[in-house]
Amino acid sequence: MLELHAVTAGYDRRAPVVRDASLTVAPGEAVGLLGPSGCGKSTLARVAALLHRPDSGTVVLDGTPVHRYRHRAPRDRRTAVGVVFQQPRLSADPRLRLTDLIAEPLRATGRRAAAPARVAELAQTVGLTADLLTRRPHEVSDGQLQRACLARALVLRPRWLICDEMTAMLDASTTAALVRVVEDYRTSTGAGLLAVGHDRTLLNRWCDRTVHWDTVTSTATKVLT
Amino acid sequence: MTERSPVLSVRGLSVRFLLPGGRRIAAVTDAHFDVAPGECLALIGESGCGKSVLASALLGLLPANARTAGHARLGDLDLLTSDERTLARTVRGRRIGLIPQSPAAHLTPVRTIRSQLQETVAQLTGVRGRAALRTAAEQAAARAEFPPDHLDRHPHELSGGLAQRAATALALVGEAPLLLADEPTTGLDRDLVDRTVDELRRHVDADRALLMITHDLAAAERIADRVAVMYAGRIVELTAADTFFGAPGPRHPYSRGLLEALPDRSFTPIPGLPPELGDLPDGCAFAARCDRATDACTALPPFTDSVACHHPVPAPTPEDIRA
Ligand SMILES: Nc1ncnc2c1ncn2[C@@H]1O[C@H](COP(=O)(O)OP(=O)(O)O)[C@@H](O)[C@H]1O
Ligand code: SF4
Numbered sequence A: 001m002l003e004l005h006a007v008t009a010g011y012d013r014r015a016p017v018v019r020d021a022s023l024t025v026a027p028g029e030a031v032g033l034l035g036p037s038g039c040g041k042s043t044l045a046r047v048a049a050l051l052h053r054p055d056s057g058t059v060v061l062d063g064t065p066v067h068r069y070r071h072r073a074p075r076d077r078r079t080a081v082g083v084v085f086q087q088p089r090l091s092a093d094p095r096l097r098l099t100d101l102i103a104e105p106l107r108a109t110g111r112r113a114a115a116p117a118r119v120a121e122l123a124q125t126v127g128l129t130a131d132l133l134t135r136r137p138h139e140v141s142d143g144q145l146q147r148a149c150l151a152r153a154l155v156l157r158p159r160w161l162i163c164d165e166m167t168a169m170l171d172a173s174t175t176a177a178l179v180r181v182v183e184d185y186r187t188s189t190g191a192g193l194l195a196v197g198h199d200r201t202l203l204n205r206w207c208d209r210t211v212h213w214d215t216v217t218s219t220a221t222k223v224l225t
Numbered sequence B: 001m002t003e004r005s006p007v008l009s010v011r012g013l014s015v016r017f018l019l020p021g022g023r024r025i026a027a028v029t030d031a032h033f034d035v036a037p038g039e040c041l042a043l044i045g046e047s048g049c050g051k052s053v054l055a056s057a058l059l060g061l062l063p064a065n066a067r068t069a070g071h072a073r074l075g076d077l078d079l080l081t082s083d084e085r086t087l088a089r090t091v092r093g094r095r096i097g098l099i100p101q102s103p104a105a106h107l108t109p110v111r112t113i114r115s116q117l118q119e120t121v122a123q124l125t126g127v128r129g130r131a132a133l134r135t136a137a138e139q140a141a142a143r144a145e146f147p148p149d150h151l152d153r154h155p156h157e158l159s160g161g162l163a164q165r166a167a168t169a170l171a172l173v174g175e176a177p178l179l180l181a182d183e184p185t186t187g188l189d190r191d192l193v194d195r196t197v198d199e200l201r202r203h204v205d206a207d208r209a210l211l212m213i214t215h216d217l218a219a220a221e222r223i224a225d226r227v228a229v230m231y232a233g234r235i236v237e238l239t240a241a242d243t244f245f246g247a248p249g250p251r252h253p254y255s256r257g258l259l260e261a262l263p264d265r266s267f268t269p270i271p272g273l274p275p276e277l278g279d280l281p282d283g284c285a286f287a288a289r290c291d292r293a294t295d296a297c298t299a300l301p302p303f304t305d306s307v308a309c310h311h312p313v314p315a316p317t318p319e320d321i322r323a
């Protein structure tokens, strides 16, 4: 299970953007988290991805509470979670060719040897051609870069996937294509998914269940978008 | 949309980027369209298909390695041949209001939204005096639904949605006859998309022309009078929005694929990827992904009627022809 218990988090302890949020994702389950812009969804997604330490509350990953976040999180925990963000340009190192971008987590975890085969397999899965793999982020479109970012998120075969507005910048066809990649991955591996977004139609079509931000946070905070 | 002369008239617009080693990127090829006062034309298509390059060409904001051909007339001015001084002093902000793709990057990071709005009001309107500028800036903010209690914030202290509204407020200050919105609703939730789009529509209804570039088909459906679909740098279909989104639907296989990919339709992606703009096939650029392709499609389909396709769907009935 991926469990968030009473998580309060933000950027200023006096004014947290997430208050008392609780949410559970079971293995193999696809949960949509629906909320308006600026409500704090992305912040909660970063907590769930172990990228942001909450001010209070706990994250329990596969039965074990998380104590350390970001680069301090133990490797086996960090690699259990794959993340895709809304803006591929902000989350991709502009110096890396797409092939190295996808392989980055393998290198970082000392599995460099596995990279060529795994990257080739994933490129096929997400629909990137060999020519595109040799380019750097500024030489590809947002849609192509997001395909690479999704491949990177899958490269370590995570048990959990967090997609924060993964398709918000993308056209309808690329959206449908990337959602299909995620769903094929979930079906074949039994991974759980937390898909964060503001598009009700999309999340309802994509996920087993969709929860609204107001029901996840006990004290629905009024935040302007 | 009928007999009035268009605000913007684009004829045969092409943009090429010259790369080292003699490579050429055909970002926009032979675009033809008009936008009339009181009309919104939505330009849709997947990322990287040339929409923003087309917008940059109209604004004279292309990088130095770009070459343009064709005409883009804004009244008596051809935007493609105007010099930078003319564009900077008389066009951008005054005759074309730009609502940019990445608002955060477009706003000045070190200054508050209030101060940027006041400066723009002072630059583009006759308003003078501290109190009057303050009021005008607040009114400009209100028009884009930017919350007054956030006016003293800096851009980095705003969410994506608020940054977008700040940029919209700035674009509206000059009351330009043509508004050019590049992905104005990216990152906004549906309520905000609707409100932003409705606000833009009000400006259209106040007799401005709006060219709205978007990949958000729901936003396009809500605002547009006509829809232009771009694929691999070419406009492949240009038609009335109600025909496009309603019955009988679009006629180009790519347009149909895009609509079918929506989560409230079949949610099926178009197979494959668009071709490289530096290496386009001689014939129809969609052929490799098209289930209607035949040998005829190795020749470039001319734009006839409303569509550039050798085998458009559905075949027009006599009633459609005079629509
Ligand atoms: N690095 C940051 N520093 C300060 N405030 C931030 C930062 N990132 C986000 N915020 C603020 O936190 C709030 C919630 O942001 P976010 O979690 O990104 O919401 P959402 O994803 O729902 O749009 C917003 O008001 C935003 O301005
Ligand atoms: S011209 Fe041919 S390949 Fe191109 S869209 Fe039409 S049918 Fe398909």
Ligand SMILES: [Mg+2]
Pocket: A038, A041, A042, A086, A165
């Ligand atoms: Mg967000």
